[in-house]
Amino acid sequence: MIDLHCHILHSVDDGAKSLKESIKMAKKAVKSGITHILCTPHHNHRFDNPKDKVIKLVKNLQQELDKCKVPLRLLEGQEVKIHRFLMNEIENNKILFADVTNKYLILEFPTTEAPAYIETLLIEMIEKKIIPVIVHPERYIWAYHNHDLFLRFLNMGCLAQLTAPSLVGNYGSKIKKQACKLIQNNLVHMVASDAHGVKTRNFYLKEAFNIIEKKYGQEKVDYFKNVARAVINGDVLSS
Numbered sequence: 001m002i003d004l005h006c007h008i009l010h011s012v013d014d015g016a017k018s019l020k021e022s023i024k025m026a027k028k029a030v031k032s033g034i035t036h037i038l039c040t041p042h043h044n045h046r047f048d049n050p051k052d053k054v055i056k057l058v059k060n061l062q063q064e065l066d067k068c069k070v071p072l073r074l075l076e077g078q079e080v081k082i083h084r085f086l087m088n089e090i091e092n093n094k095i096l097f098a099d100v101t102n103k104y105l106i107l108e109f110p111t112t113e114a115p116a117y118i119e120t121l122l123i124e125m126i127e128k129k130i131i132p133v134i135v136h137p138e139r140y141i142w143a144y145h146n147h148d149l150f151l152r153f154l155n156m157g158c159l160a161q162l163t164a165p166s167l168v169g170n171y172g173s174k175i176k177k178q179a180c181k182l183i184q185n186n187l188v189h190m191v192a193s194d195a196h197g198v199k200t201r202n203f204y205l206k207e208a209f210n211i212i213e214k215k216y217g218q219e220k221v222d223y224f225k226n227v228a229r230a231v232i233n234g235d236v237l238s239s
């Protein structure tokens with residue numbers, strides 16, 4: 001399995017707190033069947049994790065995992081918080097995409113509302129052949145109340161990434177229900193863990209895929225897994 005969203009790099013955000021915890025997370029991931037993790041530290045007003053810093057940290061952690069013989073491949077990424085001047089950061093080479101061809105961008109939105117500049121920015125990105133991946137749409141209040149806006153973002157060409165623990169029920173029944181609704185209506189394109197540690201906010205990817213298989217069938221599981229592969233390879237998705 002490929003995990004497209006994980007805070008396994010330590011001491012850079014609210015994810016793993018030490019090298020020991022990163023290694024514990026890696027071992028847990030492998031045990032649950034994860035082979036590749038896209039490392040996505042927060043890059044926002046609170047945590048500054050530009051491209052060059054993340055590349056170094058991923059290389060270091062990969063070396064530590066190799067030393068401990070943990071069979072897990074780490075890839076460089078960021079969870080980029082959307083903001084008005086994001087295109088400048090992209091042009092200044094501070095931003096890491098999910099793939100080396102700079103196609104898929106893992107994007108976090110504000111929780112409560114989506115300010116008007118966002119739509120303009122998404123249009124600009126899509127015109128520049130960037131595919132924004134909206135993370136955890138099931139947790140955004142604006143996407144729940146302004147469903148048309150969320151649909152508009154998807155129709156423009158954005159993709160959406162569901163968080164596995166939401167589907168398992170870790171964020172409560174309302175978010176679980178919303179997660180199911182999004183899958184049912186084909187409004188999410190991939191599932192990822194957004195794991196932050198070993199105790200709380202763990203992977204739950206295997207558990208989520210078990211639920212998806214039971215409720216929506218193996219075809220849906222295969223679809224999500226194929227999209228994850230396409231995203232890290234920078235492949236074009238067939239519609």
Ligand SMILES: [Fe+2]
Nearest residue numbers: 005007079194
């Ligand atoms: Fe995250």
